Amino acid sequence: MINKIQSELSEVQQIEKCKNCECFLNVLEAVQGDLTEIGADKGEPIFKDIEQWLDAGYQSKHSCLDCKTCPPLKPYEEFNKEVSSEWERSGKASLKVRLVPKPCA
Numbered sequence: 001m002i003n004k005i006q007s008e009l010s011e012v013q014q015i016e017k018c019k020n021c022e023c024f025l026n027v028l029e030a031v032q033g034d035l036t037e038i039g040a041d042k043g044e045p046i047f048k049d050i051e052q053w054l055d056a057g058y059q060s061k062h063s064c065l066d067c068k069t070c071p072p073l074k075p076y077e078e079f080n081k082e083v084s085s086e087w088e089r090s091g092k093a094s095l096k097v098r099l100v101p102k103p104c105a
Helices: 001-015 022-037 045-059 073-089
Strands: none
Touching: 001 022, 001 045, 001 073, 022 045, 022 073
């Protein structure tokens, strides 16, 4: 699950219009929060990637471009659904909702 979201976010980060978009940056922060909440090891490579992507993204951040399809949103929704299901199966309360999808993230 972690490798999958890391790979998908890496692909989105390569899209020029996405890497500095507030939508992508919000998704990165949401994934980071979810991983922290479920107790993922901070040594996981995804944490380093997210920090680098956030640092680079905030240097030239731009507002949402209202793309018809938001590239980072679908991977996040799938990841969050998987993480939430796993979390609840383990008998824990629901994860905090970090990102409420709009037409564009």
